[in-house]
Amino acid sequence: MTQLSRRSLLLGIGAVGAFLAIDLGAVAYANKWIGPTAALTRQTFMDGFRKVFGLHPGFRRNHAKGVVVNGYFESNGSGRELSKAALFKPGRTPVIGRFSLSGGNPMVADAPATARGLGLAFSFPDATQWRMALLNLPVFVDHSPQGFYDRLLASKTDPATGKPDPAAMSAFNEAHPESVAAMAVIKQHPPTPGFADSTFSSLITFFFVNDAGVRTPVRWAFVPTQAALPPLPGTTNSLFDALVRQMRGGPVSWRLLLTVGQPEDSVTDATLAWPSDRRTVDAGVLTLTNIETEAPGNARDVNFDPLVLPDGIEPSDDPLLSARSAVYAASYRARTGEPKSPSAVQVDEVAP
Amino acid sequence: MTAPARYPLRTRILHWLTAVLVFSMLLIGFAMVNSIGSYESLRAIHMTLGIVVLVIVVVRVANRFTHRVPKLPETVGWLEHKLVVGSELVLYALLLAQPLIGWAMVSATGKPVVVFGSLPLPRIAPFNAELYFVLRQTHSLLAYSLVVVIAAHVSAVLLHTLTLRDGMLSRMAFALRRPGAQSDSADLPTPAPATVQSAMREHTNATANTRRYGRTRRHR
Numbered sequence: 001m002t003q004l005s006r007r008s009l010l011l012g013i014g015a016v017g018a019f020l021a022i023d024l025g026a027v028a029y030a031n032k033w034i035g036p037t038a039a040l041t042r043q044t045f046m047d048g049f050r051k052v053f054g055l056h057p058g059f060r061r062n063h064a065k066g067v068v069v070n071g072y073f074e075s076n077g078s079g080r081e082l083s084k085a086a087l088f089k090p091g092r093t094p095v096i097g098r099f100s101l102s103g104g105n106p107m108v109a110d111a112p113a114t115a116r117g118l119g120l121a122f123s124f125p126d127a128t129q130w131r132m133a134l135l136n137l138p139v140f141v142d143h144s145p146q147g148f149y150d151r152l153l154a155s156k157t158d159p160a161t162g163k164p165d166p167a168a169m170s171a172f173n174e175a176h177p178e179s180v181a182a183m184a185v186i187k188q189h190p191p192t193p194g195f196a197d198s199t200f201s202s203l204i205t206f207f208f209v210n211d212a213g214v215r216t217p218v219r220w221a222f223v224p225t226q227a228a229l230p231p232l233p234g235t236t237n238s239l240f241d242a243l244v245r246q247m248r249g250g251p252v253s254w255r256l257l258l259t260v261g262q263p264e265d266s267v268t269d270a271t272l273a274w275p276s277d278r279r280t281v282d283a284g285v286l287t288l289t290n291i292e293t294e295a296p297g298n299a300r301d302v303n304f305d306p307l308v309l310p311d312g313i314e315p316s317d318d319p320l321l322s323a324r325s326a327v328y329a330a331s332y333r334a335r336t337g338e339p340k341s342p343s344a345v346q347v348d349e350v351a352p
Numbered sequence: 353m354t355a356p357a358r359y360p361l362r363t364r365i366l367h368w369l370t371a372v373l374v375f376s377m378l379l380i381g382f383a384m385v386n387s388i389g390s391y392e393s394l395r396a397i398h399m400t401l402g403i404v405v406l407v408i409v410v411v412r413v414a415n416r417f418t419h420r421v422p423k424l425p426e427t428v429g430w431l432e433h434k435l436v437v438g439s440e441l442v443l444y445a446l447l448l449a450q451p452l453i454g455w456a457m458v459s460a461t462g463k464p465v466v467v468f469g470s471l472p473l474p475r476i477a478p479f480n481a482e483l484y485f486v487l488r489q490t491h492s493l494l495a496y497s498l499v500v501v502i503a504a505h506v507s508a509v510l511l512h513t514l515t516l517r518d519g520m521l522s523r524m525a526f527a528l529r530r531p532g533a534q535s536d537s538a539d540l541p542t543p544a545p546a547t548v549q550s551a552m553r554e555h556t557n558a559t560a561n562t563r564r565y566g567r568t569r570r571h572r
Contacts, residue, residue, distance in 0.1 A: 004515060012515025016507045023506070027499055030382035041386045125462035125479050127472035145388050301462075301481035307392050308463055311470065319389060326391035332461070336485040 053104030066100035079283035085312035119304030140270035194228025217261035222254035425518035
C-alpha cells in the first residue's frame with residue numbers, strides 16, 4: 001500500500017468534505033430543504049388546496065369540476081392593429097377548451113355564485129398556440145399569490161356550520177383591503193344564469209405587440225352573443241347540464257373584445273378595474289361547436305397555463321402570472337400521476 | 353506513441369464548460385420547482401441552458417473519439433480503472449439523456465418548446481399526460497443521479513490529487529505551478545513550456561512518484 005502522510009490524508013479528506021458540504025449544501029438549499037423557510041412555494045398551495053378541499057386524485061387542484069369543448073375562432077383581422085399574434089390574422093383558428101367551476105372538489109354541486117372558468121388553447125398543440133384561463137368576473141379577487149393563499153384558507157368550510165369561519169374571513173378582510181374592494185366591484189356584476197351567457201375575462205393585463213413593435217397593455221373578454229338555457233333547479237350539475245343541452249341544439253359563441261389600457265391604468269394589479277370608457281377592439285368570434293366529457297387526450301389533459309403565449313403577446317409583471325404558471329404545473333404533475341375516476345359531468349348522461 | 357499527459361485543450365474547455373453549466377442547471381432546476389415568483393423566468397433559462405448542454409455533450413461525445421486519453425496515474429488499480437471507465441460512461445449517458453427527457457417531457461404536455469426567448473424547437477414526444485408523468489419523474493430521478501455521480505467523481509479526483517498526490521487533476525487542468533515560479537495563466541492556450549511539462553511528468557510519472565513516496569511500484 002501507498003504510504004500516506006498524515007498531512008496529505010487530512011488534506012484530501014478535508015477537501016472532499018469541504019466540496020461535499022458546498023455541493024450538497026447548494027443542492028439542499030435550492031431544494032429548500034435547508035435555509036430560511038420561504039413564504040410560499042408550489043407545495044404550500046398544493047397543501048392548501050388539499051387542506052381546504054380534501055384530496056381528489058386525478059383532478060385539477062382548483063377548478064376541478066369541468067367539461068370539455070372545442071370549436072374555432074373566426075378572426076376579422078382587427079386585432080392585428082394591436083398584436084401580430086397568428087390568431088388575429090383574418091381567418092379561422094381551431095380551439096380546445098374547458099368550462100369549469102372554481103374550487104378543488106370535482107363533485108361539488110353547481111351554484112350560481114361559484115366563479116365560472118373557461119380555459120382555452122388556440123392552435124393546440126402548435127408552436128403558435130395561445131393558452132388562457134378566464135373567469136366570469138369583472139376583476140380578480142386577489143392581487144398577490146399571498147392574498148390568494150390567505151383567501152383560500154379563510155374560505156375553508158367549517159363542517160359544523162357548512163360555511164367559512166366568520167372570524168377567519170374577517171381576519172382576511174382586515175389584512176387584504178384590496179380583496180374587499182374587489183369583492184365590492186364583483187357584487188355590482190352578479191353572475192348570469194348560465195355558462196353560455198357569461199362574459200369570460202382575462203382579468204390580468206398582457207402586452208400586445210404589433211408588427212411595428214408597439215407594445216400596448218391589453219385586457220380582453222369574451223362577450224356572449226346568446227342567452228343561456230335556464231338551469232333545472234334541484235340538480236347537482238344544473239349549470240353544466242344546461243350548457244350541454246344548449247350545445248346539443250347548436251353552437252354557442254362569444255365576441256372577443258380587446259380593451260386598450262391607458263398609461264394610468266394598472267397593469268400589475270388584477271383587482272383594479274379599468275375605467276369603462278376605454279377603447280375596445282372587436283377582434284372576432286369564438287364559436288364552440290362540440291361538448292364532451294373529460295377524457296384522456298382531450299382538454300382534461302391540458303394545463304391552461306396563462307404563460308403559454310404566442311409571438312405578439314407578452315406577459316406583464318403581474319405577480320399572479322408566474323405564480324399561476326408554477327402552481328398549475330405542480331397540479332398538472334400531481335394529477336397526471338394519479339389514478340383517474342369519472343368526471344361528474346358525463347355529457348352522454350345529460351337528459352334531453 | 354505514448355499517451356499524452358493531458359487531455360487536449362478543446363476537451364478540457366468542453367469539460368469545464370459542461371461542469372459549470374450542469375452544476376448551474378441542477379441548482380436552477382431544483383430552485384425553479386420551489387419558486388412562485390421566479391418560476392417562469394427560471395424555467396425559460398433552464399430550458400435554454402438544457403439545449404445548450406445537449407449540444408455541448410453531443411460535441412463532447414464526438415470529440416471523445418478524436419484523441420487518445422491521457423494515461424491514468426499508477427495509483428489507479430485494475431478495479432478502480434473499471435470504475436473510472438464505467439463512471440465516465442454513466443456520466444455521458446446521464447448528460448445526454450437528461451436534456452432529451454426534459455425536451456420530451458415538455459413536448460408531452462403539448463406546450464411549445466421555445467428556447468433563446470423565441471426559437472421554437474420541434475416537439476419530440478406526442479401529447480400524452482401519462483407519458484409526461486413518466487418523463488417528469490425520470491427527469492427528477494436523473495437529476496439526483498447526476499448529483500450523486502458528480503459528487504463521487506469530484507471526490508475521487510480530489511482524493512487522488514491531494515491524498516495520493518498522483519496529479520490526477522492535472523490531466524484535465526489548465527495551469528500547473530512551476531516550483532519557484534509564478535503560476536501559469538489559466539487561459540494560456542499555447543503549449544506548455546518545457547519546465548511545466550517536466551513538472552507534469554513529475555506528477556504523472558511513476559518513477560518520480562516512487563522517489564517521492566520512497567517505495568517501489570509495479571510498472572505496467
